[in-house]
Every structure is written in C-alpha cells, then in structure tokens.
Amino acid sequence: KAGVTQTPRYLIKTRGQQVTLSCSPISGHRSVSWYQQTPGQGLQFLFEYFSETQRNKGNFPGRFSGRQFSNSRSEMNVSTLELGDSALYLCASMRQSSYNEQFFGPGTRLTVL
Amino acid sequence: TQLLEQSPQFLSIQEGENLTVYCNSSSVFSSLQWYRQEPGEGPVLLVTVVTGGEVKKLKRLTFQFGDARKDSSLHITAAQPGDTGLYLCAGAQGGATNKLIFGTGTLLAVQP
Numbered sequence: 001k002a003g004v005t006q007t008p009r010y011l012i013k014t015r016g017q018q019v020t021l022s023c024s025p026i027s028g029h030r031s032v033s034w035y036q037q038t039p040g041q042g043l044q045f046l047f048e049y050f051s052e053t054q055r056n057k058g059n060f061p062g063r064f065s066g067r068q069f070s071n072s073r074s075e076m077n078v079s080t081l082e083l084g085d086s087a088l089y090l091c092a093s094m095r096q097s098s099y100n101e102q103f104f105g106p107g108t109r110l111t112v113l
Numbered sequence: 114t115q116l117l118e119q120s121p122q123f124l125s126i127q128e129g130e131n132l133t134v135y136c137n138s139s140s141v142f143s144s145l146q147w148y149r150q151e152p153g154e155g156p157v158l159l160v161t162v163v164t165g166g167e168v169k170k171l172k173r174l175t176f177q178f179g180d181a182r183k184d185s186s187l188h189i190t191a192a193q194p195g196d197t198g199l200y201l202c203a204g205a206q207g208g209a210t211n212k213l214i215f216g217t218g219t220l221l222a223v224q225p
Contacts, residue, residue, distance in 0.1 A: 004155070031211050043156075043201065043215035056210040090155050092213075099144040099163050100205035100213060104155030 002027065004093050004105035012111045018079040021108045025072050025093030032074040033102060034066060037088040046089075049074055078110075086112045116140050117204055117216035125222045126192055134187045134219045136202035142214075143207030145185050147176055150199040192223045 005024045013019050025032050034046040045058040049068035066076040072093075078085055088109050092102035117138045126132055136145070144163045148156035160169050162178035162185060169176045173196075175188040185202055202216040 033211060033213070035213075035215075042217055043203075045212050045214070048211055050211075056212050058212075092155075094211050099146075099161045100207075100211050101146060101158055101161050102203075102211070102213060103158060104148075106153070107155050109153075 004091055004103055006089075006091050006105035006108050008108060009106065010109045010111075012113065013081050014113050015081055015083060017081050018077065019081060019110060020075055020077045021089055021091075021110075023074045023076075023091030023093075023105060025074070025091075026095075026103055029093035029095045029103070030072050031094040031096065032068055032072065033092045033094070034074070034076050035090045035092065036060075037090055037107070038086075043090070046076065081112045083112050086110060116214050117202060119200075119202060119216040119219050121219060122217065123220050123222075125224065128193055128223055128225050129191050130223075132189050132192060132221070134189075134200055134221075136185045136187075136216050138183050138204060140204070140206070140214075141182050142204035143182075144205045145178055145182070146203045146205075146213070147185070147187055148201045148203060150201060151197075156199075156201055189221075192221075194223045194225050197221060197223050 007022045031050045033048040048056045052068045063079045068074045088107045090107045092104045094102045147159045150156040160176045165180045165182045167178045173190045200219045203213040
C-alpha cells in the first residue's frame with residue numbers, strides 16, 4: 001500500500017507570495033492533518049480534515065487555510081508569506097477506528113526569502 | 114503552551130549503551146504514540162500505547178505508559194548507529210478530534 005505523498009518536496013518563495021501544498025493520504029484513510037515543524041517550536045498542529053470538513057484548527061493566523069476533496073486529497077494554502085513561515089510542512093493521514101495513529105508523508109520544505 | 118516535555122533534549126552515546134527517554138505532561142491522554150524522524154523525512158510511527166501501565170516491546174525498544182496516562186518512557190537496549198534520529202512522543206486527547214500534541218523531541222546520536 002502506498003504511503004502518504006506530498007508535493008512539492010521543496011519550495012522557495014519570497015515574502016508576500018502565496019503557496020499551495022498538496023497531500024495524498026493512504027488509500028482508505030479519510031482523515032488528514034497538517035503540522036508545521038520548525039527548530040524552535042517543534043511540531044505544531046495546523047488543522048485536521050475529515051470527509052471534506054475541517055474538524056479542528058490550531059493556533060495559526062488566518063493566512064493559513066486548507067481544504068479536503070472528495071477523494072480525501074488535501075491542500076493547504078499560505079498567503080502573504082512571511083520569513084517565519086519557513087518550515088517543514090507535514091501531512092498525516094489516519095484511518096478511522098484507530099488510536100489516533102497517524103502516518104506522515106515526507107513533508108514539504110518551504111523556504112521564504 | 115507546550116504540554117509534553119521530553120528529556121533529555123540531546124543524547125550522544127556509544128554503540129552498545131542503554132538509554133531512556135522520558136515524556137511528561139500534566140494532562141491525561143487517551144493514547145500516546147512514539148515516532149522516530151530522520152533528517153528530511155516525516156516522523157515514522159514506532160508504537161501506540163493506550164492503557165495506563167502498559168508496556169510494549171519492539172525488538173530492543175521498550176515503551177511504557179504511566180499508570181495515570183500522563184507520561185511515558187522509551188528505553189533502548191544496546192543502542193546501534195541505526196537508532197540515530199529524533200524521537201518524538203505525541204499524545205491524543207480523544208474526543209471528536211485526531212489532533213496530536215507533540216513533545217519537544219529528543220535528538221539521539223549513536224556513535225559506532
């Protein structure tokens with residue numbers, strides 16, 4: 001069974017631009033969560049989607065948004081990029097009826113210049 | 114607010130040594146996961162513990178969940194260079210969300 005895939009793997013943007021990251025979950029997994037990982041803050045929860053509905057949102061500004069499609073694929077968008085948005089963005093998928101066991105993709109490394 | 118504290122933050126040991134990593138919180142978790150992450154990759158799930166006092170073994174790794182489900186430990190016996198990586202604990206508080214709260218991480222380096 002294929003794992004979680006994320007595209008692109010690496011991205012370089014400049015301040016003020018916007019970016020869209022994509023995540024394809026493991027087949028059959030309907031829950032997708034996004035996390036931001038930085039050296040200073042560690043792994044921070046961004047949001048979670050299940051059946052195209054956002055179920056939970058972390059403490060991030062409104063510039064961070066996401067959505068989920070009917071095939072469970074998910075995208076996240078960051079508008080008006082700031083230098084502090086440079087991070088590894090991780091997507092995780094989960095099957096229902098599990099103990100929150102999440103399977104992570106390789107991440108998208110975003111660098112904002 | 115960081116709810117899960119891991120210690121130590123960094124650990125550099127020689128091959129063959131034993132080590133223990135701790136994950137502590139003042140909150141109760143419905144389940145707790147341990148992950149290992151290598152540079153440039155996403156975390157990989159090692160184990161899930163769900164019952165207070167539970168002990169799980171994965172080859173040379175032993176995981177324990179505290180009786181009150183607020184803390185956990187990971188013990189590695191006879192560490193090998195392949196154990197090198199960032200170890201993360203993550204707690205789930207249950208309910209209608211799958212959100213995980215991650216620990217601060219322990220960076221382990223095993224020297225040959």
